[in-house]
Amino acid sequence: TQLLEQSPQFLSIQEGENLTVYCNSSSVFSSLQWYRQEPGEGPVLLVTVVTGGEVKKLKRLTFQFGDARKDSSLHITAAQTGDTGLYLCAGLGNTPLVFGKGTRLSVIA
Amino acid sequence: GAGVSQSPSNKVTEKGKDVELRCDPISGHTALYWYRQSLGQGLEFLIYFQGNSAPDKSGLPSDRFSAERTGGSVSTLTIQRTQQEDSAVYLCASAPSGINYGYTFGSGTRLTVV
Numbered sequence A: 001t002q003l004l005e006q007s008p009q010f011l012s013i014q015e016g017e018n019l020t021v022y023c024n025s026s027s028v029f030s031s032l033q034w035y036r037q038e039p040g041e042g043p044v045l046l047v048t049v050v051t052g053g054e055v056k057k058l059k060r061l062t063f064q065f066g067d068a069r070k071d072s073s074l075h076i077t078a079a080q081t082g083d084t085g086l087y088l089c090a091g092l093g094n095t096p097l098v099f100g101k102g103t104r105l106s107v108i109a
Numbered sequence B: 001g002a003g004v005s006q007s008p009s010n011k012v013t014e015k016g017k018d019v020e021l022r023c024d025p026i027s028g029h030t031a032l033y034w035y036r037q038s039l040g041q042g043l044e045f046l047i048y049f050q051g052n053s054a055p056d057k058s059g060l061p062s063d064r065f066s067a068e069r070t071g072g073s074v075s076t077l078t079i080q081r082t083q084q085e086d087s088a089v090y091l092c093a094s095a096p097s098g099i100n101y102g103y104t105f106g107s108g109t110r111l112t113v114v
Helices: none
Strands: A005-007 A010-014 A019-024 A031-037 A044-049 A055-058 A061-065 A071-076 A085-092 A103-108 B005-007 B010-013 B019-024 B031-037 B043-050 B065-069 B075-079 B088-095 B109-113
Touching: A005 A085, A010 A019, A019 A103, A031 A071, A044 A055, A044 A061, A071 A085, B005 B088, B010 B019, B019 B088, B019 B109, B031 B075, B043 B065, B043 B075, B075 B088
Parallel strands: A010 A103, B010 B109
Antiparallel strands: A005 A019, A019 A071, A031 A044, A031 A085, A055 A061, A061 A071, A085 A103, B005 B019, B019 B075, B031 B043, B031 B088, B065 B075, B088 B109
16 A cells, blocks of 8 residues: 655744645655645645656745655745645555645744 | 536535535546545545546445446446445546646535534
C-alpha cells in the first residue's frame, strides 16, 4: 500500500512569513501533485511534478520533487491571508491518486 | 458544463436507508473517480472508471457501496443500508485520459447519517 505522510498537520503563521510543507513516502511515484482545498469545495490542482529533482514555481509557491521521486515539498514565500487552506499532496503510481492527510494552513493578518 | 457537478450538495439520511449520489463530469473526460473525505482524514479512494473498461472497485469499503457510470458520462454512487460511519464528504473527480493529468473535483456531497 502506498502511503503519503504530510507534515506539519497544522500550521498557523503571520502574514509575510515563509513556510515549508513536506510530503514523504517510502514508495516511488511516477508523478506527484499538490492541491489546495477551501471549506465546502473540492481540491483544486496547483501543480504536477514529474521528474526527480524537478522544481516548479507558481508565483510565491515553489514545489520540489525529490531526486528519488518519493518526497516533495511546498515552500510559500511571504504568505498572505489568501493562502489559507488545506494543502494536499497526491502521488500517482500504479493506482489512482493516493492522497496525504493534508496540511491545514492558517495565515493571520 | 464548465466543471464537475455533484448533487445533492448535502444529504441527511436515517440509518438503514439507501442513498444515491450523482456526479456529472466534465464533457470529454474519460476518467471518473469517487473519493471519500472524513474529518481529519485524507481522501480515501473508492472507485475509478476509465472509458469502457471495467471499473476499478478496489477501494469500495463494503458490498453496501456500488457505483455505475452510464454512457461514459454521469455516474451514480449508491450506498445501501447506510451506517453512521458512512458520514463523510463524497467527492467526484474527472480527468482526461492519460497519466499525469490533474483531477478536477466537484464540490462534493456532504452525507450525514443520523
